[in-house]
Amino acid sequence: MAGKPPKDTLLPWTVRESRLVLDNPWAKVRRDTCRLPNGREIEDYFYWEGGDFSQTLALTRERQVVLTQQYKHGVKQVVTELPAGLVDIGLESPLQTAQRELLEETGHIAQTWHLLGTLNVSAAKSTTRAHIFMATDAVRAGEQELDATEAIEVKLVSIEQLLEMVERGEILDVTSIAAIFLGLRTLGRV
């Protein structure tokens, strides 16, 4: 078909130069100079590096979904999401992160854990991966264990209520919505 690029244009770029232009424990931004398969050069291609996180669709024994509500300073709003947190690279696996964050943020532990997928948050702008888990037979095991900078409300809703919240725009986090879809597909609920 005229104008359609042939498949061999879908090749990786060659990195000719690469450096961290922001290198902070909480924020790493990399700038690459790249040569494209068609010979063109991109002088300054910026992307966020690292920050992999785990996020969990946790269902209690009563088939209620465990949600968190907290202020988040990127969007400067209180948001409702699935429990999530950054993987402490080198110190824990994504599964261990998911289990730790579910306990710390909501006081829940769960019997069974299932990896639903490892997704891209922004394939162009970030190396970040989201490890999406489903946990079932969750029970409240204790109190939250929050950092001094965290304030989180825990909310339990039925699957029907969860779907209504998504449809009403009360859950706006793309990764939570993707996790809800993958989890409820696995359960045969959507």
Next chain:
Amino acid sequence: MAGKPPKDTLLPWTVRESRLVLDNPWAKVRRDTCRLPNGREIEDYFYWEGGDFSQTLALTRERQVVLTQQYKHGVKQVVTELPAGLVDIGLESPLQTAQRELLEETGHIAQTWHLLGTLNVSAAKSTTRAHIFMATDAVRAGEQELDATEAIEVKLVSIEQLLEMVERGEILDVTSIAAIFLGLRTLGRV
């Protein structure tokens, strides 16, 4: 309940100092010094600023879904996603972006457009919003109009094939998966 923070802790943080530590047309990172409702200070809170984009679940008259395949340098892989692109702030609305990107990336135009939602890509780490559209009665109107730095394959699949691709992990973009969920819910297909 002991240990559970009261609702009034879910208050915005106060920004005491704010500056762009990376200020480039393609990458803006802001650093804020914040005071929390509990009196604590966070010295250096970093987040990505801007980069709103539109993404579209486009269905042709034959009920096929329009997908793109391209190399993306954040994850350094060829990815399959829904057509998407950055909103040219001040120059176009998110709907105009969605329409422009569908045409440029895939050569398609569509009769009817519907905003499914405006989502958060990472409420903690970014101000970025994703404007999610569904377009129906899409038809191929011409060739792609790609930048010199773009090489995109277009792929048409049925809704059944799309769901299989999501389940097999062939579509890993969180925003595409969220858009597929919202769109297919609207159509009563999941």
